[in-house]
Amino acid sequence: MDLAIKQTIQGYTAVFDSFTISDPNLKAEIETFINDFNAVGENSSDIMDFMAKFPASGLQEKYSGLIAKASMPPAVATQESTSQQEKPANSLPTVSEFLEQYRESYNAVKGAGYRTRAEKAYENIFAVADRTTSLIEMNIILEEEQLLWKIVTEDLLDIYQTILDATDPLNLANVSRFEKMIKTISESTCQEELSYKTEVDVSINQQRTYSLITTIIIPSLLALTIMEYNKCKLLFRTWQKPQEKLLMVISQRATVKKTYEFIKEKYGWDFDYLVNDEWMKVWLLGPVTVDVNARIRKSLDPQNIEAMRELLFDEILSDRTIDDILLTEQKNVVFFDLDQTARQALAIHEKVAQELNKDIVYFQYYEKLQGAAAANDIKLPETDNKKFSIS
């Protein structure tokens, strides 16, 4: 197909994305239209030929009608479709028959398992049939109680609330991000309001997330430099090129001092601040995500916090000379990461994590949530956590 034709077709059909269309019959009509539209495009030699065939094929008028239907209230749309089919006035659908068009979508939601709010939203729609037999009264109830709008919002809340419930509550950037989105969705009454507020929220949330990352690299950086200092001491003891290794102990001690001063100057934090902050403390221990939501992570032994404290205050920042340091036994020693059995340990940890997470809805329906999140352009936390590391 000619590129200009393709782009023109895309321009026309993209307008349907502006509407929330729940009616499966209308969706089917639109799909048929798009297929016929593409067929005309395929059979046109160039854009001029296409623009001549478009009205001649009847598709232009069909397009106007579909756009009008997509934006009309349900009962008027029903009137239009029935009059196009040349049915007599007394063959209008009943309220119950009309609302049955949402049954297919409801069944899809029910099958997902975690979409309980959306299920309820659809059930509230079906319940309107018990409240009135008049199509116009049905329209009024649907609009007054925002029952059709709630199909959109309750579905989004099913996704966001599920993610929030599975989020580490100490990860304040993620928690506040999802809490804000839930508030925005709950309070929005129309698509423009949701769009505007969501766009603003996304921007603020991104700022918060990046700002958080620029702070959590600090404990990681300090831990890295202290552990490197410890490593330099161990290498010196091997007595392989000892002068060279001693130079590394000396220079790395100075590096840790410089890093610690940098942290205190730029952030006003000291070691105790980092250790006493529950969220920051874990970042001193080189955490690595085990489950997909970083609710459970692997870390070095927490004994390392006392080892780092001793190295920092009793050696690095002290007035002691290097020879005194290297000839004195540490009370608290560093515990290292696994090596030979790392893979087996990971397998054990993944199994334990799975067991710990088994009652959390997010993990029960993770794959379905991934699909739903992608369809709604929602970024799941695990894609953000890739930035949470420094090496």
Add this chain to the structure above:
Amino acid sequence: MNEIQRTIDYYQLLIDKFEKTGLSPHQLKVYREIQDLVQGCSSYEDIQSKMKSQGYYESPGQALYLDAIMAQKNAAKQNGFTELEELYLARYNEVKADGSKMHVTGYSEKASSILSKYSTLMDALFEIYINYCTYNGANPYDTLRYNGSLDNIRKYHAVFQTLGTSFEEISATSYYRQHIGLEDDKYQMFISEVKTLLQKREPERSEIQPFEEELKLMWPKLKDKRVEVQAIGKLEDAKTKKSIYLVVAPSDNKGKYTFTSNQQEEY
């Protein structure tokens, strides 16, 4: 109550909704007009006929589109995205003047391109900050981290010019600045220090010389102490382990992390 009146009541609900948010002025106008039209009708057929002849089959769709563009334009303005705001405004004016332009493509690709540019600029500023921190935690003899972080600062600094702006302009723009978690005065120090670091490629002699001098003092005191040094090592090795834990998040933000499932390996 007759069905025409209830149809009028229905459109009043839409009008009330759009009046309340103030974010859908075009739909508000259209539904007010449709309500007026319905008030003059006697049947649904009459409604449909008049809506079709007076263009009210197309206008709700166009109104929805214009309101959607305005929502995006206002969000761009709130976020400080001037270029994006201008794009949405131009698009709005184009479609308002000629409704058929709704179907003309190209605008959404331009919007994506602008957002991609913002993202690239943000990433460049962020990477400069990460490498600035890396530099401040790097041993001068560790050329990978020390020299490497300086090279990266230069590399990401160059990105701004390729996108028609500068480090000074972007770092001073509120939207980008808010991504760096420093107090204002410390943020200004970071900006100032980066400008100095752009000229630096490796450690200065003054950074390394003190280490070499200390080595000259310390080595004579240690060179005959191999046995003692290694004995200390053996005592510490006897205490050390290879040991990891699982860290499990608490159930609420008042709780503490739980360290569980300890796995160990012989050291």
